[in-house]
Amino acid sequence: xxxxxxxxxxMGAEADLRDxxxxxxxxxxxxxxxxGELAAAILAADEDTLRERVAPGTYYxxxxxxxxxxxxxxxxxxxxxxxxxxxxxxxALAHSA
Amino acid sequence: xxxxxxxxxxxxxxxxxxxxxxxxxxxxxxTAADVVFAGVSDGVVEQWVRRLHPDVRSLQPFxxxxxxxxxxxRDMVEAMLTExxxxxxxxxxxxxxxxxxxxxxxEAVARARAEGYVARMEPGISSEDCLYADLGLDPGxxxxxxxxxxxxxxxxxxxxxxxxxxxxxxxxAGDLSGGRFDTEPRRLAVLVEVLSRHYPPTHEVVxxxxxxxxxxxxxxxxxxxxxxxxxxxxxxxxxxxxxxTPLEPDLAIRARLAEFAASEAP
Numbered sequence: 125x126x127x128x129x130x131x132x133x134x135m136g137a138e139a140d141l142r143d144x145x146x147x148x149x150x151x152x153x154x155x156x157x158x159x160g161e162l163a164a165a166i167l168a169a170d171e172d173t174l175r176e177r178v179a180p181g182t183y184y185x186x187x188x189x190x191x192x193x194x195x196x197x198x199x200x201x202x203x204x205x206x207x208x209x210x211x212x213x214x215x216a217l218a219h220s221a
Numbered sequence: 222x223x224x225x226x227x228x229x230x231x232x233x234x235x236x237x238x239x240x241x242x243x244x245x246x247x248x249x250x251x252t253a254a255d256v257v258f259a260g261v262s263d264g265v266v267e268q269w270v271r272r273l274h275p276d277v278r279s280l281q282p283f284x285x286x287x288x289x290x291x292x293x294x295r296d297m298v299e300a301m302l303t304e305x306x307x308x309x310x311x312x313x314x315x316x317x318x319x320x321x322x323x324x325x326x327x328e329a330v331a332r333a334r335a336e337g338y339v340a341r342m343e344p345g346i347s348s349e350d351c352l353y354a355d356l357g358l359d360p361g362x363x364x365x366x367x368x369x370x371x372x373x374x375x376x377x378x379x380x381x382x383x384x385x386x387x388x389x390x391x392x393x394a395g396d397l398s399g400g401r402f403d404t405e406p407r408r409l410a411v412l413v414e415v416l417s418r419h420y421p422p423t424h425e426v427v428x429x430x431x432x433x434x435x436x437x438x439x440x441x442x443x444x445x446x447x448x449x450x451x452x453x454x455x456x457x458x459x460x461x462x463x464x465x466t467p468l469e470p471d472l473a474i475r476a477r478l479a480e481f482a483a484s485e486a487p
Contacts, residue, residue: 129268136240136435169436179264184284185456186390187260187315187323189291189399190372 228305230333232313232326234345237431242346254312261316263433287400297325318347351431355439370394386462392454409450422447427461
């Protein structure tokens with residue numbers, strides 16, 4: 125299994141390998157002793173088969189959540205938007221909510 | 222606060238494509254660490270990280286369906302800091318850039334520093350960087366706005382339709398639970414409705430996904446805005462919207478700057 129990972133790392137880093145045609149890529153895969161099924165998956169750009177064989181399972185990619193909303197923010201907004209003549213009343217209502 | 226113990230934390234980015242984007246300093250931080258934590262989006266890429274260090278611990282087990290993502294990120298931070306507090310040299314490895322759309326690395330670095338440990342972040346090549354290259358988009362030409370998709374839906378943002386608009390994490394657009402890892406046509410229809418305040422439904426948009434494996438090609442799928450609600454979107458997908466209006470000249474500012482230029486003429 126390590127053969128295919130090392131091959132992919134080399135493929136990612138070497139311009140000639142990255143741009144190699146199918147025939148040249150097949151030759152490089154054979155020289156690197158990459159397992160036949162995995163080599164076929166790479167040649168066919170079949171990422172699903174490769175992942176299923178090398179690292180099955182779900183991999184989550186979401187790493188950020190939106191900021192938690194501050195419940196006081198809306199109240200502050202209401203206070204700011206309130207007209208001067210009834211501002212005190214609205215502020216009191218907001219704080220008692 | 223100055224460091225008082227030997228424990229350290231460095232969060233590095235792997236870049237997006239296996240083997241292509243790892244910087245020399247990121248590689249060095251990985252190999253020099255006592256323990257490595259891996260937060261990557263692709264199992265094959267995680268296997269590659271395991272080839273770089275004998276003690277790589279995946280952060281993937283902290284995720285679970287319906288588990289609040291905030292709890293997941295807290296668990297990730299705690300796992301890394303536990304080893305830092307034990308006096309170990311810790312490296313957190315994250316796909317792309319560890320500080321772009323990534324909560325745990327920022328929090329881990331901030332908390333480690335607050336506790337007196339040396340902590341730093343090394344940048345990586347992000348999906349945004351790949352998008353510019355793959356779509357042939359230069360943000361310097363008309364400008365480019367970036368928003369997280371759900372946040373964009375929840376707030377009234379000022380959209381400049383003469384610049385590009387890029388919405389990230391569109392694959393979970395409209396999730397208020399904080400525990401979903403997908404979206405569906407109802408939520409996407411709301412996103413399209415929000416975007417339709419600014420863009421015609423026929424405006425062509427691009428669904429983009431960077432390549433994570435070196436034999437892959439990036440996903441670049443163009444469609445009218447109105448079709449986005451029926452599109453198949455996954456966690457790594459991004460929605461990029463080209464400008465739909467020309468740049469609007471500011472005649473008053475132009476006149477003032479022209480006066481400067483005239484006064485400086487030989």
